[in-house]
Amino acid sequence: MATCVFDLQASPAQDAEALGQVFKGRGSDGIIIAILGHRNVDQRQEIKKAYEDIYEENLIQRLESEISGDFEKAVYLWMLEPAYRDAVLMNEAIKNGPKDYHVIAEIACVLSAQELLAVRSAYHDRYKLSLEEDVASHTTGHLRQLLVGLVGSYRYEGDEINAKLTRIEANVLHESIKEKKANYEEVIMILTTRSKNQLVATLNSYRDEHGISISKKLVDQKSNDFLKVLHTAIRCINDPKKYYEKALRNIMKKLGTDEDGLSRVVVTRAEKDLKDIKELYYKRNSVHLEDEVSKETSGNYKKFILTLLG
Amino acid sequence: MATCVFDLQASPAQDAEALGQVFKGRGSDGIIIAILGHRNVDQRQEIKKAYEDIYEENLIQRLESEISGDFEKAVYLWMLEPAYRDAVLMNEAIKNGPKDYHVIAEIACVLSAQELLAVRSAYHDRYKLSLEEDVASHTTGHLRQLLVGLVGSYRYEGDEINAKLTRIEANVLHESIKEKKANYEEVIMILTTRSKNQLVATLNSYRDEHGISISKKLVDQKSNDFLKVLHTAIRCINDPKKYYEKALRNIMKKLGTDEDGLSRVVVTRAEKDLKDIKELYYKRNSVHLEDEVSKETSGNYKKFILTLLG
Numbered sequence: 001m002a003t004c005v006f007d008l009q010a011s012p013a014q015d016a017e018a019l020g021q022v023f024k025g026r027g028s029d030g031i032i033i034a035i036l037g038h039r040n041v042d043q044r045q046e047i048k049k050a051y052e053d054i055y056e057e058n059l060i061q062r063l064e065s066e067i068s069g070d071f072e073k074a075v076y077l078w079m080l081e082p083a084y085r086d087a088v089l090m091n092e093a094i095k096n097g098p099k100d101y102h103v104i105a106e107i108a109c110v111l112s113a114q115e116l117l118a119v120r121s122a123y124h125d126r127y128k129l130s131l132e133e134d135v136a137s138h139t140t141g142h143l144r145q146l147l148v149g150l151v152g153s154y155r156y157e158g159d160e161i162n163a164k165l166t167r168i169e170a171n172v173l174h175e176s177i178k179e180k181k182a183n184y185e186e187v188i189m190i191l192t193t194r195s196k197n198q199l200v201a202t203l204n205s206y207r208d209e210h211g212i213s214i215s216k217k218l219v220d221q222k223s224n225d226f227l228k229v230l231h232t233a234i235r236c237i238n239d240p241k242k243y244y245e246k247a248l249r250n251i252m253k254k255l256g257t258d259e260d261g262l263s264r265v266v267v268t269r270a271e272k273d274l275k276d277i278k279e280l281y282y283k284r285n286s287v288h289l290e291d292e293v294s295k296e297t298s299g300n301y302k303k304f305i306l307t308l309l310g
Numbered sequence: 311m312a313t314c315v316f317d318l319q320a321s322p323a324q325d326a327e328a329l330g331q332v333f334k335g336r337g338s339d340g341i342i343i344a345i346l347g348h349r350n351v352d353q354r355q356e357i358k359k360a361y362e363d364i365y366e367e368n369l370i371q372r373l374e375s376e377i378s379g380d381f382e383k384a385v386y387l388w389m390l391e392p393a394y395r396d397a398v399l400m401n402e403a404i405k406n407g408p409k410d411y412h413v414i415a416e417i418a419c420v421l422s423a424q425e426l427l428a429v430r431s432a433y434h435d436r437y438k439l440s441l442e443e444d445v446a447s448h449t450t451g452h453l454r455q456l457l458v459g460l461v462g463s464y465r466y467e468g469d470e471i472n473a474k475l476t477r478i479e480a481n482v483l484h485e486s487i488k489e490k491k492a493n494y495e496e497v498i499m500i501l502t503t504r505s506k507n508q509l510v511a512t513l514n515s516y517r518d519e520h521g522i523s524i525s526k527k528l529v530d531q532k533s534n535d536f537l538k539v540l541h542t543a544i545r546c547i548n549d550p551k552k553y554y555e556k557a558l559r560n561i562m563k564k565l566g567t568d569e570d571g572l573s574r575v576v577v578t579r580a581e582k583d584l585k586d587i588k589e590l591y592y593k594r595n596s597v598h599l600e601d602e603v604s605k606e607t608s609g610n611y612k613k614f615i616l617t618l619l620g
Contacts, residue, residue, distance in 0.1 A: 117427065120464050130466045133503035141495075145455070148503065152462040154430050156440045185451075193443035193458065 010035070012043065016051035016059070023062060029300045032075060037307030041271055044079055070259040071301040077267045078308070083118035086111070087126055089264060090119065090151070094138050098225045101147060102232040103264070104135065106243070108150040109236035113157055120151070142184045143226045149192030150233055156195040165198065170206040173214055177221075184226070191233055199237050241273055245280040248289060257296040262305065270308045278309065322356035323364065325349065329357070330365050333372060339610045342385060347617030351581055354389055380569040381611040387577045388618070393428035396421070397436055399574055400429065400461070404448050408535045411457060412542040413574070414445065416553070418460040419546035423467055430461070452494045453536045459502030460543055466505040475508065480516040483524055487531075494536070501543055509547050551583055555590040558599060567606040572615065580618045588619065 010018075015035050021027040039047060051059040063076045077085050086107050093103035108116060123131040135147045169190050176183040191199070206214045215238070218231040235243040244265055251261045269277060281289045290309050297305060320328075325345050331337040349357060361369040373386040387395050396417050403413035418426060433441040445457045479500050486493040501509070516524045525548065528541040545553040554575055561571045579587060591599045600619050607615060 117464070124466045124468070128466065128468050128470045130464060130503055130505070132464070133466070133499075133505075136499040136503045144499070145495075148499070149458075149462075152459075152464065154427070154440060154442070154462065156434045156438065156443070158434070158438050160438050185455075189443075189446045189454070189458070193440055193446045195440070195443075 012046035012050040013054065015039065015043075015047045016054050019047070019051060019059070020055050023066070029071065030303070033300065033304045033307055036075060036078060037304060041082065045081065048079065069301070070263065070297075071299065071304055073260075074263040074267060074301060074304055077263060078270075081122075082268075083115070083122040084126065085268065086115075086119040087122040087131070089268075090123065090131060091127060091134070094134055097138075098143075101139075101143070101225060101229050104147055105150055105229045105232040106236050106247075107268075108153065109233050110240045110243075113154045116151070117154060141226075142188065143229060145185075146188050146192065146226060146229055146233070149188055150229075153192050155193075157197075158195070159197060161198050161201045163201070166201040166205040167209070169194070169202045170209060173202070173206060174210060177214065177217060177227075187230065191230065191237075196237050203234065203238050241276050241280055244269060244273075244277045245284060248277070248281055249285060252289075252292045252296060259297070259301065262293070262297070266305055266308050274309065320345075322353065322360040325353075325357045326361035326364055326369070329361060329369070333376070339381065340613070343610065343614045343617055346385060346388060347614060351392065355391065358389065379611070380573065380607075381609065381614055383570075384573040384577060384611060384614055387573060388580075391432075392578075393425070393432040394436060395578065396425075396429040397432040397441070399578075400433065400441060401437060401444070404444055407448075408453075411449075411453070411535060411539050414457055415460055415539045415542040416546050416557075417578075418463065419543050420550045420553075423464045426461070427464065451536075452498065453539060455495075456498050456501065456536060456539055456543070459498055463502050465503075467507075468505070469507060471505075471508050471511045473511070476511040476515040477519070479504070479512045480519055483512070483516060484520060487524065487527060487537075497540065501540065501547075506547050513544065513548050551586050551590055554579060554583075554587045555594060558587070558591060559595060562602045562606060569607070569611065572603070572607070576615055576618050584619065 018027060018031050018035055022029065022031050036044065036047075048059045051057075051062075055062075060076070060079060063072065063079055066072050067076055077088070080088060090104055090107055093100040107119065111119065120131050123129075123134070127134065131151050132148050135151055136144055139147055172183060172186045172190065176187045190202070194202070203214055210217070215231060215235050218227060218234070221227075232243075235246075247261065247265055251258045251265070265277075266274065278289050285292075290306060293305055293309065294302065328337060328341050328345055332339065332341050346354065346357075358369045361367075361372075365372075370386070370389060373382065373389055376382050377386055387398070390398060400414055400417055403410040417429065421429065430441050433439075433444075437444065441461050442458050445461055446454055449457055482493060482496045482500065486497045500512070504512070513524055520527070525541060525545050528537060528544070531537075542553075545556075557571065557575055561568045561575070575587075576584065588599050595602075600616060603615055603619065604612065
């Protein structure tokens with residue numbers, strides 16, 4: 001089977017057969033990397049179908065049962081349809097608790113209205129309950145209101161901006177964050193219901209008025225789970241690529257590297273804006289992301305992530 | 311043109327032409343009733359298209375400009391696609407203020423997850439903002455949280471019920487309503503995120519435990535806008551047909567009749583469960599809904615509503 005491995009023209013059935021050989025122990029993990037790392041989202045779905053036809057088992061479930069480390073987990077995420085992948089990441093974040101709630105905000109705020117809806121629908125299908133009820137039953141208070149509002153948002157995506165509103169709401173944000181506790185209800189409504197264009201205009205108005213961005217302001221005094229999630233939501237709405245660049249920078253700086261975070265960002269952005277994020281990364285850090293990843297990771301996991309980065 | 315009026319086999323183009331004649335003053339309103347009252351939702355969309363082809367103007371906008379009374383308004387609602395119709399009704403309820411907020415809860419709770427989403431999408435298209443931000447900017451406090459949560463809901467629709475949860479949450483509902491103010495945050499999360507099947511089980515558990523339904527309990531002490539909306543939401547989730555029967559009963563009892571309410575219920579349910587609602591009405595009141603409508607309304611409006619009821 002190894003002959004088809006580096007053949008970019010291989011059919012989904014050939015790819016599926018090669019994967020089956022790996023699971024049977026007659027091929028190496030290198031085959032998985034070589035095949036799947038070079039197949040786009042549609043091709044991967046075809047491979048899944050072909051695998052099921054040939055081996056009469058579900059490839060995703062097979063991969064799930066093989067998950068034993070960062071490599072398997074990254075491959076598993078890569079093989080999921082995007083909406084299901086985000087549903088799985090949301091579910092993990094809910095289970096992991098407050099330290100991962102920024103992931104919920106990240107996914108909810110980066111996706112378009114329609115994409116987020118597809119994630120909610122995938123969540124129903126996979127977990128037999130709604131994303132928002134799962135979030136609600138793990139959280140309380142303002143944090144809950146914010147997270148439930150973010151995952152339930154279905155924002156207007158037109159260009160129209162209400163200019164008068166930007167100044168009023170920039171002021172509401174300023175006052176609430178200054179006094180903490182204060183007016184979180186208003187902040188939550190603004191962040192969870194306004195269109196992204198409106199919010200970006202509001203954030204610009206905030207900066208014009210106060211000479212500092214609201215997200216810098218929040219970093220200075222970030223102190224509880226609510227404000228941390230708020231911070232992530234604002235940054236993901238304001239400039240997702242910049243957010244991801246910074247996220248990768250923080251991941252790389254961590255002792256031992258945060259493989260879950262690295263896999264999440266690389267796998268979810270690979271077919272979207274990873275190229276731009278890599279450029280931003282180089283511009284900001286004067287070092288290529290690939291080189292950093294090479295230093296910080298190893299083995300098949302390293303090979304796989306580098307393939308997706310390439 | 312009058313020859314095609316009672317022809318159930320008329321083409322959309324023939325129907326559209328007949329409508330054009332009415333607008334030019336060369337036909338009577340009776341033609342509108344005879345044609346549109348007998349065309350289903352798909353046929354009406356075809357007529358709209360044919361009208362635009364023939365007269366080079368939008369039929370809906372034409373109808374809107376003709377609206378001067380209950381008849382024109384009912385015809386206008388009837389001609390809108392269901393999702394746009396519900397968006398218009400939601401928008402009116404928001405503008406009318408607290409006395410109409412039960413309409414927001416009614417529509418949000420009666421529709422399926424997918425139907426409600428179509429209304430949100432129609433709302434974007436028509437009003438250039440999101441339904442939830444419009445609701446949020448007209449309301450405050452718990453009432454806002456409840457309404458925004460209801461219109462943003464995308465409930466799981468599977469059969470699975472968490473039986474343990476029903477008793478716990480029936481108890482939460484009981485305690486919160488008993489003490490008023492108390493625990494509204496929990497009540498809101500339960501009502502806006504749980505599946506309808508789960509909620510019906512919770513409401514049954516409430517009745518088993520307390521010997522009275524929560525909606526009767528709420529009637530006994532209903533005292534503010536929040537509790538009124540909560541009451542509507544609970545009844546629409548628990549048994550929409552029973553809710554509509556009662557709504558019609560209340561409309562008929564009002565001095566002068568509430569034509570807006572009557573049109574809303576008849577037009578929105580005509581192609582869904584109006585037949586069942588009529589039967590329930592007869593069973594409960596020992597009088598046919600048509601007879602009551604005949605007594606309480608007049609003119610073209612009466613003829614049109616009776617056509618839809620027939």
